[in-house]
Amino acid sequence: MFTRSVDPKYGALLAAAVAVLAMPSVALADGYPAQFEFGAPASNQDIAAVAIAIAPDGKGLPAGKGDHAAGKRVYEAKCGDCHGATLQGVPGLPDMPAGAALRLIGGRGTLTTGNPVMTVESYWPYATTLFDYIRRAMPFQSPGSLNADELYAVSAYILAEGNVIDKTMVLDAQTLPRVQMPNRDGFIPDPRPEFFK
Amino acid sequence: MHSDDFEHDHQKTRAIDEALSRIGKPIPEAQARYVAALEDCECKEGMFALAATRRQLFGGAGVVAAVGMTTMLPGPAMAKAPPGAGEYPVQADSTKEQGRMMGADGGYGLRSQFETDVRWVNPTKTAGFSPLQNSYGTITPSGLHYERHHGGIPNIDPARHGLVIHGMVDRPMRYSLADLRRFPTVSRTYFMECSGTTGSEIMKAREPTAQRTHGLVSTSEWTGVPFSTLLKQTGLKPGAAWVLAEGADAAVMTRSVPIDKCLSDALIVFAQNGEAMRPEQGYPMRLFLPGWEGNISIKWLRRLEVSDKPFYTREETAKYSDLITTTGKSRIFTFTMEAKSVITFPSGEMKLPGAGFYEITGLAWSGRGKIARVEVSTDGGKSWHLASLQDPVLAISQTRFHFPWIWDGTAAVIQSRATDETGYSQPTHQQLIVERGPLESGSLFYHMNAVQSWGIAADGSVKNVHPLG
Numbered sequence: 093m094f095t096r097s098v099d100p101k102y103g104a105l106l107a108a109a110v111a112v113l114a115m116p117s118v119a120l121a122d123g124y125p126a127q128f129e130f131g132a133p134a135s136n137q138d139i140a141a142v143a144i145a146i147a148p149d150g151k152g153l154p155a156g157k158g159d160h161a162a163g164k165r166v167y168e169a170k171c172g173d174c175h176g177a178t179l180q181g182v183p184g185l186p187d188m189p190a191g192a193a194l195r196l197i198g199g200r201g202t203l204t205t206g207n208p209v210m211t212v213e214s215y216w217p218y219a220t221t222l223f224d225y226i227r228r229a230m231p232f233q234s235p236g237s238l239n240a241d242e243l244y245a246v247s248a249y250i251l252a253e254g255n256v257i258d259k260t261m262v263l264d265a266q267t268l269p270r271v272q273m274p275n276r277d278g279f280i281p282d283p284r285p286e287f288f289k
Numbered sequence: 290m291h292s293d294d295f296e297h298d299h300q301k302t303r304a305i306d307e308a309l310s311r312i313g314k315p316i317p318e319a320q321a322r323y324v325a326a327l328e329d330c331e332c333k334e335g336m337f338a339l340a341a342t343r344r345q346l347f348g349g350a351g352v353v354a355a356v357g358m359t360t361m362l363p364g365p366a367m368a369k370a371p372p373g374a375g376e377y378p379v380q381a382d383s384t385k386e387q388g389r390m391m392g393a394d395g396g397y398g399l400r401s402q403f404e405t406d407v408r409w410v411n412p413t414k415t416a417g418f419s420p421l422q423n424s425y426g427t428i429t430p431s432g433l434h435y436e437r438h439h440g441g442i443p444n445i446d447p448a449r450h451g452l453v454i455h456g457m458v459d460r461p462m463r464y465s466l467a468d469l470r471r472f473p474t475v476s477r478t479y480f481m482e483c484s485g486t487t488g489s490e491i492m493k494a495r496e497p498t499a500q501r502t503h504g505l506v507s508t509s510e511w512t513g514v515p516f517s518t519l520l521k522q523t524g525l526k527p528g529a530a531w532v533l534a535e536g537a538d539a540a541v542m543t544r545s546v547p548i549d550k551c552l553s554d555a556l557i558v559f560a561q562n563g564e565a566m567r568p569e570q571g572y573p574m575r576l577f578l579p580g581w582e583g584n585i586s587i588k589w590l591r592r593l594e595v596s597d598k599p600f601y602t603r604e605e606t607a608k609y610s611d612l613i614t615t616t617g618k619s620r621i622f623t624f625t626m627e628a629k630s631v632i633t634f635p636s637g638e639m640k641l642p643g644a645g646f647y648e649i650t651g652l653a654w655s656g657r658g659k660i661a662r663v664e665v666s667t668d669g670g671k672s673w674h675l676a677s678l679q680d681p682v683l684a685i686s687q688t689r690f691h692f693p694w695i696w697d698g699t700a701a702v703i704q705s706r707a708t709d710e711t712g713y714s715q716p717t718h719q720q721l722i723v724e725r726g727p728l729e730s731g732s733l734f735y736h737m738n739a740v741q742s743w744g745i746a747a748d749g750s751v752k753n754v755h756p757l758g
Contacts, residue, residue: 132467133710143453210612215619286716
């Protein structure tokens with residue numbers, strides 16, 4: 093039963109959720125079962141096919157490894173057309189709505205200016221996020237097509253070009269989560285305290 | 290809206306006024322006979338005027354014959370017509386010949402070929418803006434609902450799509466669209482807004498129309514299953530605190546959601562405005578988090594992973610975080626879309642034909658609940674007056690407001706300011722810049738909800754103006 097397995101601190105929330113479900117407009121009152129028979133148990137195979145997210149702890153990172161030299165080859169073949177030979181984007185490509193999305197490095201020291209340059213180097217708090225994002229969404233023309241070695245390698249290339257890691261560093265499941273990004277402490281979980289009257 | 294359109298609308302208004310003035314008076318004899326004929330018709334299964342005509346035309350041969358005939362009728366010429374419409378011949382006198390028979394549209398209704406409003410799509414083809422300036426009421430037609438994509442619009446066969454819920458749950462589950470539809474459902478009318486909406490306007494007026502300044506907000510009636518219902522099936526393990534939501538698009542878009550939101554008003558939605566949700570809204574199923582920034586309501590939802598921590602995905606760190614340039618620090622997980630409003634008429638690029646009466650109207654909304662009041666200024670914020678709010682005023686939905694105004698024909702600046710039921714009022718640009726620091730072009734100022742100004746020149750032309758000059 094659901095309520096037995098939940099952390100007590102969510103008990104009140106659960107009660108609230110159940111209360112919501114019991115409201116007349118939803119009418120989950122008499123006649124509605126607590127459990128429904130719809131859906132199927134998700135198999136390990138079902139889960140493995142889609143569970144690709146990597147959190148900052150690196151849990152779930154695949155086997156494999158790569159460094160700057162290997163990453164340069166991947167980058168030049170699959171990334172440079174959009175992100176540019178110097179990782180600064182390509183003039184002439186449409187300006188991205190969210191700013192310098194194509195620009196991967198540079199911009200340190202600009203976050204306190206009115207024209208911040210927000211790149212992997214200057215802005216992203218976790219190297220795992222870089223790996224995760226490239227794996228799920230890049231290269232643009234063939235997302236999800238890089239293998240684990242290529243992913244580690246191209247991550248190493250971008251981070252080394254941005255002087256975040258040394259060019260000799262090999263990234264793998266153990267070393268990637270330990271990379272300290274320059275803006276690691278730049279984020280505040282803050283639900284916007286502003287209250288305008 | 291251009292001046293021609295305005296004149297067209299003006300004529301339309303006069304025609305409507307004329308029609309309204311006849312209410313309560315006898316209808317013409319011909320019309321009375323027509324109505325009487327409808328009431329007498331034998332085709333009670335249909336009760337529609339053209340169905341009766343068709344039955345009469347085909348000599349009562351029956352519905353099957355009639356349907357057989359309609360399938361042979363030529364369809365509308367789609368290529369010539371505006372999007373969403375079909376091109377049909379215009380009759381010289383529509384009262385002197387039968388109208389077209391039913392079925393020519395294939396059974397799915399089209400709008401008039403004389404209506405041309407469409408979404409405006411940005412140059413990078415990542416966002417489509419709803420034409421707010423020509424909107425009526427509060428519901429956005431599904432075909433005009435704003436859209437914002439991070440990897441295009443996937444075309445998903447529901448038979449091959451499943452939603453997997455796993456992680457810190459007792460029973461990992463997989464649900465198909467058919468499974469979801471069997472659960473008890475709820476329908477709720479909610480607005481949705483992209484957190485980047487209006488962001489480029491923070492430092493100066495850039496975009497010409499309400500569509501392009503504010504058009505990444507829309508309202509639909511959404512139907513789906515409460516997320517809490519599904520979590521009740523899977524159970525939650527102790528320590529469950531976040532849920533990663535993931536889409537089946539080319540961006541495999543991901544956001545981390547606090548579990549309390551998932552257990553309160555979050556929905557797994559599969560229908561919009563009474564029919565299956567549109568592909569650009571996430572067909573066959575999406576997450577819907579009422580009142581929160583649009584991108585977190587993951588579309589084409591394929592996976593929900595319960596966790597004890599957020600994942601710090603690219604879309605909640607590199608993007609959709611709020612950099613405070615005065616400190617260099619960024620706020621993350623700033624979910625709620627706060628109170629905001631915009632005057633949709635008159636608004637940018639319209640032209641008023643002359644001094645006189647105008648009904649100012651617009652939309653107001655808040656992710657925190659109901660709109661409590663909307664104030665309108667016609668003197669650039671020196672004085673404010675309460676607008677009337679059109680019923681129903683729903684929580685986390687758009688509210689239509691109206692304000693009567695006599696324009697004296699001199700230059701004016703009109704503004705609206707919304708206050709929600711928590712007492713939060715829309716700030717000015719200056720207040721936001723003081724709180725968060727300036728942010729120039731090329732970057733996005735998320736959660737930008739400052740009071741919008743429209744300047745009206747003495748010649749009646751309306752343009753986007755900025756209070757900071």
